[in-house]
Amino acid sequence: MQAKFPGKALPYLFLLPTIVICGLFIYYPAAQTFRTSTYQSLFFGARQRFVGLQNFGRLFLSPEYLRAMAVTIWFAFLVVVIGLCLSFALATLLNRKLQAARALRISLIWPYALSPAVAGTIWLFLFNPHSGLVNRLIDIVAGIKPDWFSNGKLALTMLIVTAIWNNLGYNLVFFLAGLQNIPESFMEAAKVDGASFWEELWYIVIPLMSPTTFFLLVININYAFFDTVGMVDVMTRGGPANATNLLIYQLYKDGFQNFNSGLAAAQSLILFLFVVALTLVQFRTTGRMVHYGG
Amino acid sequence: MKRICLLTLIVLLCVASLASAAPVKVTLWHSMGGDIGKAMESLISKYNAEQSAVLVEPVFRGTYPEVLNAAVASARAGTAPTCVQIYEVGSRAAIDSGVFVPLEELLQPGEVDWDDYVDAVINYYRVGGRQWSMPFNSSSAILYINADLFRKAGLDPADPPSTFGEILEASKKIVASKAAPYGITWPLHTWFVEQWMAEQGAPLVNNDNGRTDRPTTIYTESPEMRHVFDWWKELYDEKLWINPGVEDWDQANALFMGQQVAMEITSTSDVTFLTNAGRDAGFEVICAKLPVPDDVSRVGVVPGGASIWLVGNKPQAELEAAKKFLIWMSKPEQQVVWHQSTGYFPVRKSAIDLLDDEGWFRKNPNFRVALDQVLETKASIGTQGALIGRFQEVRTILEEAFEKVMGGASVEAALRDAKTRVERSFSDYNSLF
Numbered sequence: 252m253q254a255k256f257p258g259k260a261l262p263y264l265f266l267l268p269t270i271v272i273c274g275l276f277i278y279y280p281a282a283q284t285f286r287t288s289t290y291q292s293l294f295f296g297a298r299q300r301f302v303g304l305q306n307f308g309r310l311f312l313s314p315e316y317l318r319a320m321a322v323t324i325w326f327a328f329l330v331v332v333i334g335l336c337l338s339f340a341l342a343t344l345l346n347r348k349l350q351a352a353r354a355l356r357i358s359l360i361w362p363y364a365l366s367p368a369v370a371g372t373i374w375l376f377l378f379n380p381h382s383g384l385v386n387r388l389i390d391i392v393a394g395i396k397p398d399w400f401s402n403g404k405l406a407l408t409m410l411i412v413t414a415i416w417n418n419l420g421y422n423l424v425f426f427l428a429g430l431q432n433i434p435e436s437f438m439e440a441a442k443v444d445g446a447s448f449w450e451e452l453w454y455i456v457i458p459l460m461s462p463t464t465f466f467l468l469v470i471n472i473n474y475a476f477f478d479t480v481g482m483v484d485v486m487t488r489g490g491p492a493n494a495t496n497l498l499i500y501q502l503y504k505d506g507f508q509n510f511n512s513g514l515a516a517a518q519s520l521i522l523f524l525f526v527v528a529l530t531l532v533q534f535r536t537t538g539r540m541v542h543y544g545g
Numbered sequence: 546m547k548r549i550c551l552l553t554l555i556v557l558l559c560v561a562s563l564a565s566a567a568p569v570k571v572t573l574w575h576s577m578g579g580d581i582g583k584a585m586e587s588l589i590s591k592y593n594a595e596q597s598a599v600l601v602e603p604v605f606r607g608t609y610p611e612v613l614n615a616a617v618a619s620a621r622a623g624t625a626p627t628c629v630q631i632y633e634v635g636s637r638a639a640i641d642s643g644v645f646v647p648l649e650e651l652l653q654p655g656e657v658d659w660d661d662y663v664d665a666v667i668n669y670y671r672v673g674g675r676q677w678s679m680p681f682n683s684s685s686a687i688l689y690i691n692a693d694l695f696r697k698a699g700l701d702p703a704d705p706p707s708t709f710g711e712i713l714e715a716s717k718k719i720v721a722s723k724a725a726p727y728g729i730t731w732p733l734h735t736w737f738v739e740q741w742m743a744e745q746g747a748p749l750v751n752n753d754n755g756r757t758d759r760p761t762t763i764y765t766e767s768p769e770m771r772h773v774f775d776w777w778k779e780l781y782d783e784k785l786w787i788n789p790g791v792e793d794w795d796q797a798n799a800l801f802m803g804q805q806v807a808m809e810i811t812s813t814s815d816v817t818f819l820t821n822a823g824r825d826a827g828f829e830v831i832c833a834k835l836p837v838p839d840d841v842s843r844v845g846v847v848p849g850g851a852s853i854w855l856v857g858n859k860p861q862a863e864l865e866a867a868k869k870f871l872i873w874m875s876k877p878e879q880q881v882v883w884h885q886s887t888g889y890f891p892v893r894k895s896a897i898d899l900l901d902d903e904g905w906f907r908k909n910p911n912f913r914v915a916l917d918q919v920l921e922t923k924a925s926i927g928t929q930g931a932l933i934g935r936f937q938e939v940r941t942i943l944e945e946a947f948e949k950v951m952g953g954a955s956v957e958a959a960l961r962d963a964k965t966r967v968e969r970s971f972s973d974y975n976s977l978f
Binding site for chain 2: 291292293294295297298299300302309315379381382400487489490491492493505507508509510
């Protein structure tokens with residue numbers, strides 16, 4: 252049965268709030284960002300001069316910016332891949348009939364309730380080279396106390412661990428929900444056919460979980476690219492020697508510390524286009540493998 | 546009838562008291578967090594309690610750059626506060642934003658006795674011959690010594706190292722005697738480089754340190770800058786200086802309090818905090834002047850900290866009220882309280898006299914050191930401090946230069962690269978005017 256609106260204007264009237272809100276908070280700022288990116292400016296336009304594409308030229312010719320791009324891609328890749336694998340594994344374990352499963356679930360989902368800045372602060376203490384828990388354990392096991400803040404690779408590792416931990420809860424919730432939606436009959440049928448745990452996983456669980464996984468993939472990439480700025484600011488401020496200078500942090504520095512909003516707007520556009528392109532590629536490739544059932 | 550009369554009287558009284566008690570509201574955005582923030586707010590509540598014409602509402606708005614950004618953005622939206630605390634290196638950007646009105650324009654002749662303000666501070670905040678803002682919290686960099694570790698290493702805390710060479714020597718002894726794992730620390734921050742340039746009487750940038758015109762280049766290739774970087778590299782290479790992280794004041798303090806180092810160079814605004822922290826942890830903290838390059842006679846330091854600015858586009862009554870409040874805040878009595886509760890040095894000479902009379906410095910010699918260094922500062926282009934629009938970018942570039950040095954680059958190459966980047970930042974900025 253299909254309901255019909257009386258009159259042509261009514262549907263648009265219903266859409267109006269969404270259009271107004273999207274226009275005010277998404278399209279208008281986006282247009283402004285585009286405009287600002289073509290200006291050399293001080294304090295969001297307290298003073299400005301049209302420079303065309305100069306800001307983009309500055310960025311693509313800057314070795315620091317290109318390096319930040321490489322660091323970000325590597326960081327995002329590791330955070331997404333390790334984060335998803337780990338949370339999937341944990342979700343499969345948690346989905347079994349365990350004692351204290353509820354308590355375990357809650358404690359694993361908990362980190363998501365913390366903002367990236369708070370997560371950063373917690374891990375900052377844990378990774379403290381002299382008094383942190385991490386080095387205490389490493390010292391007992393291996394007899395060394397690595398300096399997580401002076402070595403670029405270690406600092407990036409530390410940031411990746413924190414980023415994965417912080418988003419683990421979110422991924423877990425979705426994976427768990429997905430797992431619990433797999434019809435019991437499929438699993439019973441598999442058991443009757445004598446499938447092992449790994450076979451069940453490979454032929455039933457993973458295909459049925461593909462929509463969830465795909466959704467989480469897109470969300471996690473966005474998380475790694477955009478939500479980690481607070482973490483970086485608290486933990487490393489992009490250092491040492493820019494080893495953890497993510498694109499979003501460079502944007503923050505240029506926009507809010509150097510009062511260079513034109514350059515920051517250009518970076519914001521680059522980031523935006525980058526993530527859009529990445530998402531489109533995923534829909535074309537990984538997206539085709541997703542099985543939505545029905 | 547009687548009742549009506551009484552009622553009218555009550556209403557009239559209420560209206561009258563309201564009219565006389567309606568104070569002018571003044572908002573102040575500031576960056577003073579933690580204990581220092583509490584000290585600031587208690588000063589302000591004292592002002593609010595003392596008089597009823599002005600009601601000051603302080604709002605903590607995050608770090609210095611955040612406050613400046615938020616203030617300029619809100620001024621463009623018409624929702625700016627009346628006064629804004631702006632850090633010293635934000636002065637050029639604040640003037641260029643066009644949002645603020647020079648304090649001097651609101652003052653009657655003789656309303657503020659600028660001669661009573663500490664010379665180094667006035668030299669810094671006077672731009673283009675005009676007093677733009679009210680100096681409030683000023684600091685400089687000094688050396689903090691863990692006297693117990695010094696004794697353990699066979700050093701005399703009463704005769705603290707005063708030159709780069711002596712710092713090297715002392716650090717070697719500290720490490721060799723295993724008194725502490727490292728000799729010294731300070732935040733990886735360009736502020737210290739700026740201080741060492743000033744101590745050598747050298748400007749950081751051209752056009753008289755940006756005082757006669759906006760700068761176009763930075764003196765990273767000067768012998769003075771090389772001197773600082775070479776010494777710093779030597780300390781790092783020999784594992785005598787430990788890196789607490791870029792602009793990480795808290796971590797540097799943590800290393801000092803955790804006795805991982807026997808010396809720390811940091812702001813005078815931590816005198817109270819570190820002296821108490823040392824006492825709590827069972828060691829004595831002694832302050833000494835900022836060490837300077839060998840064979841250089843001390844020229845002086847650049848006052849760090851912040852001053853308070855007035856937003857231009859405001860009703861006259863509000864600006865007048867804000868002005869009264871700022872004058873009150875920089876009065877000797879308030880400066881004494883502020884100094885004693887934080888360590889920021891008083892910006893008024895008469896406040897220093899008050900403290901002297903009270904015997905404060907005899908009881909607290911650590912505070913005296915911080916102050917002497919500022920009072921002895923000789924007026925010069927170097928100690929006046931640089932004016933740079935995007936100062937934070939310059940700081941970041943120099944910090945990255947030192948990080949490259951730690952990563953194995955030569956001082957010469959790192960500084961040459963820094964110069965190119967700073968010059969590009971300057972030319973972009975200057976193209977706006």
